[in-house]
């Protein structure tokens with residue numbers, strides 16, 4: 456069985472973070488492992504608290520994993536502080552981790568900051584250059600590229616800037632566009648668009664986490680990057696189209712869309 460590791464924060468309401476990643480990896484038939492970077496007290500209406508894990512304890516979790524079950528892919532999500540990022544970079548280098556996907560989680564859709572301002576630079580310096588793929592959404596790409604993104608042309612310019620500056624492939628996610636769900640891949644200097652029909656479902660909590668862990672699962676299984684993205688987008692569309700409606704705010708998706716008995 457193929458294996459994948461998520462290094463991310465816990466979302467107490469289960470829609471994003473570690474919980475979304477484990478659900479996604481499991482539904483892809485991949486064995487999921489986790490190293491928790493922070494606990495969040497969070498529900499569909501917002502984040503009410505964040506408790507960072509001690510960096511030495513994150514190191515212990517990662518050492519435990521890498522000395523026993525080697526992951527075929529690694530997804531990195533919410534990592535809020537400088538020292539935590541440094542620990543992750545050190546361990547991934549030490550064990551020659553492969554198929555590293557960095558989802559540069561900065562702000563939750565509900566508006567809460569999930570990355571300290573002073574940690575952006577460390578993320579750029581330490582993690583992006585070792586990533587096979589980085590998956591910013593539009594607001595995150597605006598920060599990484601230092602430019603506003605309003606049009607598809609802006610998306611292309613920003614992705615090229617990020618990919619060239621940090622030496623990694625870039626999937627710029629278009630879920631924040633009003634009428635479309637088109638994502639742009641910048642890979643080895645070439646641009647490809649992944650067009651998606653926008654599903655009319657307001658419950659999109661965890662779409663970014665789910666996309667990156669679905670891509671990681673597909674890479675772990677040996678699919679090319681392009682096929683991994685195509686399959687991951689299809690997974691999101693099916694999970695959104697299942698129209699789960701939980702909570703009073705931006706609710707989670709239904710990962711169990713293929714399971715008919717949901718009494």
Ligand SMILES: Nc1ncnc2c1ncn2[C@@H]1O[C@H](COP(=O)(O)OP(=O)(O)O)[C@@H](O)[C@H]1O
Pocket residue numbers: 591592593628629630631636637638651652653654655656659661662663664666688691692695
């Ligand atoms: N309403 C939607 N219908 C279909 N796909 C969507 C929808 N919203 C987001 N997506 C897709 O979900 C993925 C995550 O995108 P996005 O929401 O931009 O990320 P994030 O959650 O990090 O802000 C992308 O592939 C995007 O195109």
Ligand SMILES: Cc1ncc(COP(=O)(O)OP(=O)(O)O)c(N)n1
Pocket residue numbers: 463464465466470471472473495497532533560562563564565569659660661662663664665
């Ligand atoms: C613990 C934790 N990690 C990441 C997020 C952000 O999730 P994401 O899928 O990028 O987007 P939204 O759920 O905010 O739409 C989170 N909220 N919590």
